[in-house]
Amino acid sequence: MKTRDFVALATGALTLTALAVPAAHADDRPAGTSAGSNAAAQEPGPLDDDIDRFVVNDGKDLVVGVSPKEFTVTFTAKHHSGIKKGLAVLWRGGADVESAERVLAPRINDDGTVPRFCDNIVLRFSSCVIPIVADPKGEDVPDVDLNNEYAGRWNVAASLTFNNTGVEIDDRFTTHYVKRAAKLTADASPESVRRGADVTVKGVLTRANWDTHRYDGFGGGAGKVKLQFKKAGGAWQTVKTVSADRRGKVKATVKASVDGSYRLAYGGSTTTGTATSPADTIDVR
Template identity: 30%
Template sequence: MRRRATAATATAAAFSAVLAVVALAVPAAAQDDSVTKFWNIDVNHNRDYTVGVEAARKRVFTIGATVSDPNGVRSVSFELRHGEEPAKADGLMVGRADCSKIDATTSYCEALLTADPNVNLHDNSVAGLWYLTPVAVDGDGNVTRADGLYHAYFARIKRDAYVSQTVATPQPVKKGKSLTVKAQMTVASWEKHKNVPLIGHQVLLQYRKGTSGPFVTLKKLKTDRNGWATTTVKATADGAYRYNFAGTSLTTASIGWADYVDVK
């Protein structure tokens, strides 16, 4: 059996260039026709290739790809690592795929991987970008690792964030009077195995007049040292208030439950 590699390991500059594009998978146009090809990489059936993980509960998710080789596809597995250099990776997930044949040379392969705060998410520093390496064995036993310059695949493993129920006081309120509107932001801590305040992050205070229609943004503000977003607004009409957090490269997005206010 011989081992084949599709390309040399990418430099840091090359990886940075890849991250600048919207699509996370670089087309394999430069790959020779004689080796295994991977395309339609799918992580967690999410357009952003994102997986959110709670503070103390493992998360099982899928990674899939269409794989082809002139000699057929015998088996496929997927490796996720945190760290650009494999030898220095500080997090690893591996899943062996189940493959369904499309034709004699092509299969669709999907694996289950597990992100676990008790095992491979040992601290919060591993949140963010993880490098994905598909590995295939063809019908002749040749191994292809798609981890080079022309196969820069990624997944985003993020800490789950939460916005609490929004509370607007006082209620009922007279038209033109001030309302205090607040909610708390928390985020999963894989180190402490519990949710902790999300400090100093921007959230949007949004309002919807009446009981239907879109929410519009009234204010942008940052959470305090305890994760609270608190502000005042003038009561103008019956409607609902909520806080919206867009997420970051390390945390998931979240929208809190709205509080409906009667204006007298």
């Protein structure tokens, strides 16, 4: 059993302190799918009665490379007594947020206090913006220590503390994907070619390794890559789909027809972000 001292996030009953982290799981299955709530007795009721317009990372998958990445959770909260505090964290593994194996959480102030993440708009309403950092090199910030096996769907816990001291917490208010970033290159040759002759496009698909903090070749069965072509003034069209090999190398050959540009595109997966190479232009004579 390995222990990590997570940053304490005290918002009523939501306090993540010294969570036990068991050995990492090797699979990519989501950590729990059933909805749940740990609402305090003073203010029973689901959080979706009090929170709306809840958005994680502007509604996009959170795609992380080998460097820290900051993103936000934003929402509007309402309550008849007013909102005193609001918080959201992403977590993975375990039965609930208190037994989570990994947590992406806001940093607290240097003096140990929790910043005020919500501003009152009018009576009973608050706008909450919570900045969170995801960091594959999170040794100095243990709550954001990403590892490869935790790429996939994460649970999002949310809590509200009301001005009348009531607290509501939902361990699985929603879910969000946290993925490893991918990169893709492309080189089309020959750059000047006769009509009807072969054009070969080669590239390399790589993926962020959160354990070693570098990009490694990525392929095999999961590395389906589209070869796309666009003539001058036209739109991109897929002309062939190929697989990257185990080292991430991609090769596709087509017949030249008109001047234009080629590129390679990877559509991503539940654990890996999308990637599109820069375009490479050929001249058909």
